[in-house]
Amino acid sequence: MTRLLLAFFALFTILSAHAQAPQRPKLVVGLVVDQMRWDYLYRYADRYGSGGFQRLLREGFSCENTLIPYTPTYTAPGHAGIYTGSVPALTGIISNTWWDRRLDTTMYCTNDTSVQSVGTPSKWGKMSPKNLWASTVTDELRLASNFRNKTIAIALKDRGAILPGGHTANGAYWFDNTSRGWITSTFYTKELPAWVQAFNARALPENYLKENWNTLYPIGTYANSTADATPWEGVLPGGSNTFPHRTDTLKGNVAMEAFRHSPFGNRYTFEFAKAAVTAEKLGKGNFTDFLAISLSSPDYIGHTFGPNSIEAEDCFLRLDRDIAAFLQFLDANVGKGQYLLFLSADHGAAHSPGYATANRIPAGRIDDRKLMDSLNAVTGRAFNIVRPVRSLINFQVYLDHDAIRRAGADRQAVKNFVMDELMRRSGMARVVDLENLGAATMPPRIKDMILNGYNQVLSGDIQFVFKPQWFDWGGTTGTTHGAPYPYDAHIPLVWFGWKMKAGRLGRETYMTDIAATLAALLRIQAPNACIGMPIAEVIR
Structure with a gap:
């Protein structure tokens, strides 16, 4: 009798659990700040509002x-990694651009x-997630609802909208200099929705540029x-590299490039996000x-301008206000x-080499084009x-296999020669044969990052790894990213x-854990190439 009661109770518990639909939020908002190092959460904290x-x-x-x-740490694989819970080895998004053999x-x-x-009318709308091999957590949420929910993705950069939106987004929108507004492609729709057209008609970029860019607080x-x-x-x-930045007299494409390079771009993006929430009734279904x-x-x-510039600081002080207003909305x-x-963020950034060397920190630049030549x-x-080297991009050397074969040379011998030459160059820390990564001797973390980035x-x-604070940037100003070191690979996650x-x-948690954690919180299937793990402390 006791066994029968226990069995009945167990069955009742299971049926009750199945009868209850999982609790979910009305809306999920993914906020990725392009090139936000983790320390920016605290570096300017004394000036952030509440x-x-x-x-x-x-x-x-x-x-x-x-x-x-993984490495290299760039914008496209970063956005893909956050939303697929995977790495370039499995997503097919190994960088912003790569050599197609x-x-x-x-x-x-x-x-x-x-x-x-x-x-x-420009070509910049001819974009889609076609090159993304994997599903995203946004795709999985659409599948879980049998496509009865909505996904809208927004960014000035096309890759910042398209890759997070995944393959099933209701809309992905990015900024176009030619039309001076938000655009999309026929992958999503044949005509911009009326609300997007109305938003574009407000001509906000031109209005923002009339304000000029001065510092939020006294520059001193x-x-x-x-x-x-x-x-x-x-x-x-x-313009110039000094405040105040005059933008009110700029015209044409230069004006729109200046707009992208100013905090006005963040304000504009948030305004469009608010319009999307309202027009698409996000969180109301x-x-x-x-x-x-x-x-x-x-x-x-x-x-x-580099991460130690007044421009960077002013950008994040203004962004803090923009986020506060958006949370209130x-x-x-x-x-x-x-x-x-x-x-979160797609990657961080290195110090400008000039800044680093001025403060006695070893640093340097290597010009990719000159190195390949x-x-x-x-x-x-x-x-x-x-021309045995067909391309040098993303810290990788692409050999011309056909040219090597026509010359009757041994490809491995050519590869070894190139690897030896690379190690003779200033700034090199390690050079590895990507077809024989298992034999490479290096710190396990760096080796794993190369392996995860290798498709x-x-x-x-061949892949080369620079010494810390060295990077491939031909100019003498500004900075970039892509390295496996903390300044590029340590990102915020709140x-x-x-x-x-x-x-x-x-x-330690990882970028790939974000999609896995979202899937666990939403009680949906993880993206199909996900290798991340749900963060237990978040889903507790």
């Missing part, structure tokens, strides 16, 4: 040691000549930055919607505690091959809103 980054950290759960598990040309990550631009109070107009700072398109936002302007600013329009938001010259003479179909033959309790986590 409603932006401070609110996220005060009320949310911060994974303080979140790392990118089949077509004998460079391939852009979201390029798709089979679609047409929508909202612009920017204690976390170097002096204005240091030698290693670049120039705002059409019976199923969880997803709004994927990527803020591109911090990356443009960082590349031009979500509170009012979706409901406080009814939406789940995560904040030099390798072709010396290797070509040694093996009597015309047998798309990657090159969870906020629905069912989140305030807290901090010090153990």
Whole structure:
């Protein structure tokens, strides 16, 4: 009798569990800040207000040691990694661009000549997620609802919208200089929705540029930055490297480039996100919607002026206010505690080499084009091959297999020769044969990052790793990213809103854990190439 009662109770428990639909937030918001190093959460904290980054950290759960598990660390694989929970070896997005051996040309990550631009006469709408091999967590949420929810993805950069939106987004929108507004492609729709057309008609970029870009606070109070107009700072398109940046007189494409390189780009993106929430009624239906936002302007600013510039500091002080306003908008329009938001980044950034060397930190630059020309010259003479190196991109060397074969040379011998030549160059820490990674001797973390970034179909033959604070940047100003080191690979990850309790986590977590954690919180299938693990402290 006791066994029968226990069995009945167990069956009743199972049936009751199955009868209850899982609880989910009304809306999930993914907020990716392009080129936000982890330390920016705290570097300018004394100037942040209470409603932006401070609110996220005060009320949310911060994974303080979140790392990118692959290299190179660029925008496209970063956005793909966050939303697929996977790495370039499995997603097919190994960089922003890569060498396509089949077509004998460079391939852009979201390029798709089979679609047409929508909202612009320019070619910059001919984009789609065609090159993304894997599903995203946004795809899986659409599948889980039998396509009864909505996914909208937004970014100034096409790759910052398209890759997070995945293959099934209801809409992905990016900014176009020619039309001076938001555009999309026929992959998503044949005509811009009326609300997007109405938003574009407001001509906000031109209005923002009329304001000019001056510092939010008196320029002498920017204690976390170097002096204005240091030698290693670049120039705002059409302007100068000093405040105030005059933008009100700029015209044409230069004006739109300056707009991208200013904090106005963040404000504009948030305004469009608010319009999307309202027009698409996100968070108002019976199923969880997803709004994927990527803020591109911090990356443009960082590349031009460097992470220690007043421009970078002012960008994040203004972004703090923009985030505060956006959280208030979500509170009012979706409901406080009814939406789940995560904040993260696609990569970080190195110090400008000029800044580093001025402070006695070893640093340097290598010009990729000059390096490839030099390798072709010396290797070509040694093996009597015309242009044995077909491409040098993403810290990888692509050998011309056909040219080597026609010359009757041994490909492994050519490869070994090129590897030896690379190790003779200043700034090199390690050179590895990508077809024989198992034999490489290097710190396990760096080796794993190379392995996760190596795609047998798309990657090159050889990979080189620079010494810390060295990178491939031909100019003398600004900065870039891509390295496996903490300044590029340590990113913020803060969870906020629905069912989140305030807290901090010090153990290592990874970019690939974001999609896995979202899937666990939403009780849906993880993306099909996901290798991340749900962060137990977040889903507890």
